[in-house]
Amino acid sequence: MNTKVNLAGVQLKNPVMTCSGTFGSGMEYGEMVDLNRLGAVVTKGIANVPWPGNPTPRVTEVYGGMLNAIGLQGPGVDVFIERDIPFLKQYDTKIIVNVCGKTKEDYLDVVERLGETDVDMLEINISCPNVKAGALAFGQDPKVAEDITAAIKKVAKQPVIMKLSPNVTDISEMAKAVEAGGADVVSLINTITGMKIDINRRTFALANKTGGMSGPAVKPVAVRMVYQAAQAVKIPVIGMGGIMTADDAMEFILAGATAVAVGTANFVNPCTTAEIVDGIEAYMKKYGVEDINELIGAVR
Amino acid sequence: MNTKVNLAGVQLKNPVMTCSGTFGSGMEYGEMVDLNRLGAVVTKGIANVPWPGNPTPRVTEVYGGMLNAIGLQGPGVDVFIERDIPFLKQYDTKIIVNVCGKTKEDYLDVVERLGETDVDMLEINISCPNVKAGALAFGQDPKVAEDITAAIKKVAKQPVIMKLSPNVTDISEMAKAVEAGGADVVSLINTITGMKIDINRRTFALANKTGGMSGPAVKPVAVRMVYQAAQAVKIPVIGMGGIMTADDAMEFILAGATAVAVGTANFVNPCTTAEIVDGIEAYMKKYGVEDINELIGAVR
């Protein structure tokens, strides 16, 4: 049985990855999950300098999901290169580094620094609803998204995944824009902007007022967008948003995702990623599928 | 204790309404809920002629919600005026008629016909993800939304509520557009476009492939958009999306909604609307609030 998938020349042993920001750099979950079992570990968004993130409360639970407004706290790319990459290098899994910034220059700075390292791919987060350049995120305007993609591609040494925001009118247009900019892969969805109000204290549940929604509640929107993006572009699509089980992962693969990423589910069950690897194999066995690649986008 | 709220000159005895399409014209639920207790009944979208709607399956369950692609099946405005309005007129509640169409002329046709009746308000559905004019719904382009609002306002005899789609990049812009077009009230959210794939049959769960997502899973997105819309415009806002309990209703009111509407919850508990009327009063009593209007938009 073949579970290997190919993302712009990078071969993953299976299509299961982690969602940026939900798995740290793998150190904490590595105590509970064998990182060698994962197709790739995607690390928390990293900027050129240390970022303190947002005030607390930063997280809150909602029906079937959660809101977060971490605000991309991170130690900065220097500490990350020194500490987190060597840690992950110990494992037989691909390393994908999620990159964030406030200006185009910030992004380019990080991408150039990472070019000196042997991480496998870069995932460019132009869609964080908690940090913005102007009124909208970079990932909400197709022209801006195309431009930043092209600029990053010019300096990037590794294949570039552009991570799209679901907070847009037309996801196909966004996917096409980053493809036009030269993206090697597109990943989606980032979180959907949401809000929770504490009616007893009459205040926002999050200090940041709004936060990004994730978890199983967002899955139908994510599957729809992954389907639409996969229909719109030729480059591979990484699907995520609410994946809790292997069945959920299969839904994304059938909708057109070459790989899938598991986020909030890690908080619910720290072993979810490994269980999904097993579950995908079980699905293939049940239906006598020899190669996972036959299933990618099989529902049209 | 005052629970009366005012929507563009129409006084509701309380802020609790039904969501269009989830309550028919009240006949079925009227057997289980006393319609006299509701602030308003909002009827299923009605077009100028009978509409057959979409193929089945039209509905499917998702985590914390459902998808529907009814496709605006309706008997046409003639039968509606003859049968449904007289039925609702028996009750002491406001009648709000949800209007749909494929072209501007369709909408105007229905609005004019309803002008001859004594319904209280019109809610214009420019946001149904299951019926489209071109690639996007009317409710996804601010210019188009403003134009159709202005055209409708020219012929409408009743106050006009414009119902917004959440499938947009910037809800504030959409709310401002319909306000600029002359809308008396804005309501939101309609359903979020989603998809479900049956991984065993390897097919879409809905015949229409995509469907509109509703239910508690969408509430954080709805609260966020209601808050943003209320901040953006001066006209009253009607909030909906995932309201299951009085606490949920209060969240919308505190976020800026003058009235709230209950949809999918009716399918879960047919008496939800009446229970929410009671629950809002209980909340006011608990916190010694004399007038519900003090709470509208109280969290900023």
Place this chain on the structure above:
Amino acid sequence: MAQKKVRAAIVSQEKLAEGIFSMWLDAPEMAAASRPGQFIAVYTNDPSKLLPRPISICEADKEKGRLRIVYRIAGAGTLEFSGYQAGDTLDIMGPLGNGFPLKDKKAFLIGGGIGIPPMLELAKNLECEKTAVLGYRDAETFLADEIGKYAEVVIASEDGSVGTKGNVIDAIRAGSLKADVIYACGPTPMLKALKAYAAENGIECWISLEEKMACGIGACLGCVCHSKDVDEHSNVKNKRVCKDGPVFLADEVELLSSEEQRERIAGGCMCGTVKVKED
């Protein structure tokens, strides 16, 4: 107000066959109001699953105030139901739908697979001469003995392990059985075949349909089937399975796949004012 949502206690639960369970529920008002062929909406106790599962009434014990349902594990909701025991409680709403009209004619009661349960209550309530033709997968002929108390029972099984090998029509043909009215519930291919058989033979034929539901009471228009003529309520050629059905005269309805429906709508024969876009 016949329809009502109540919290009902489970009186007993029993496994009838592989994946098939029988549950008695304490629901006096519903039991009293119920007619054969009606169904109840059964809610799960899992807050992430909101919609009710429609399940036919298999028996109504009006004296003890109890309803019986027999169901197959088809997914997560029915799996959850199968885990409950006497004393546990479930929200249910009903009785819903129209039920079978009780005619005084020689009758076929035809059930296929998990369409068999409503035939038990129907058999109990029909006073006329009656033959139950029951189609099973294999030798696990759940409910056959119980139905046999009220009607002659003829069995078909797909694997031929009991009765006629084949489907219910094969069994009818094999036994040269005759009747003046058909009451049927089961998979769509079986209903289609029966509709054709009844038309051929000029027999009155009532079929119980299935469709995905949301409200269960006629308000959402989620569960429509397709009618030959324009329906009075909908003013288009759609009828609501939950409210106008689930039982229809076979002649009145068309059993169409999603594809066939799409063509019919696009072709304008349902009044065709809207083209379906595949968005």
Place this chain on the structure above:
Amino acid sequence: MAQKKVRAAIVSQEKLAEGIFSMWLDAPEMAAASRPGQFIAVYTNDPSKLLPRPISICEADKEKGRLRIVYRIAGAGTLEFSGYQAGDTLDIMGPLGNGFPLKDKKAFLIGGGIGIPPMLELAKNLECEKTAVLGYRDAETFLADEIGKYAEVVIASEDGSVGTKGNVIDAIRAGSLKADVIYACGPTPMLKALKAYAAENGIECWISLEEKMACGIGACLGCVCHSKDVDEHSNVKNKRVCKDGPVFLADEVELLSSEEQRERIAGGCMCGTVKVKED
């Protein structure tokens, strides 16, 4: 691999006071590994509620392999927990966090309200001379007797119905109590007051903090508190309550409101590279 998610059976559940419950859980590995001041992540059985509830370990019976938690009904999750009985099961993960360091100095164990539970296990494990100063709302002095078996107990109550009327500091002042190290858990205003008191009096002071959590193990950065100096892990002035805490040296952390945090971030003193937008 000290941290682990397991399904644990409830051994017993008991109501200690209005809205306050005590639960023993069967969790041998966690009980064996636990230290005073650590907590466990308790998951609800409701699939619509995904995140675990952090609850302090109140007692660890390493022999019987059991953990005790004492919790207040604060919302829907703890309400659900309060409905369970012996034999029911819950998913739990732990032990989590660092716990109190056990010093051999004359100690104050200070608990306010639902911050009292961890003081019981701490009292059992501290060998030194110790006084527990416990702050209650009223006369429902849950756990006071049990803690009294291991430490001298001094009580303050808000309504004055038992002990000193007022808070724990009032009780310390009223009794002219003295200690060389403070271990404290309770509401932020209490911790703030103790931090100031300890600084004034030059006492070593360990406080256990609370923050909303998602992962509970240090991966998501949801639960940070604010440190005086740049933290080694975060490389900014943030520490993770779940992993680096929940116990911190009072001097190391700043107890800031959301507003104060916002100013601090905007002011650049956390390395201020990002301005928070209120979107």
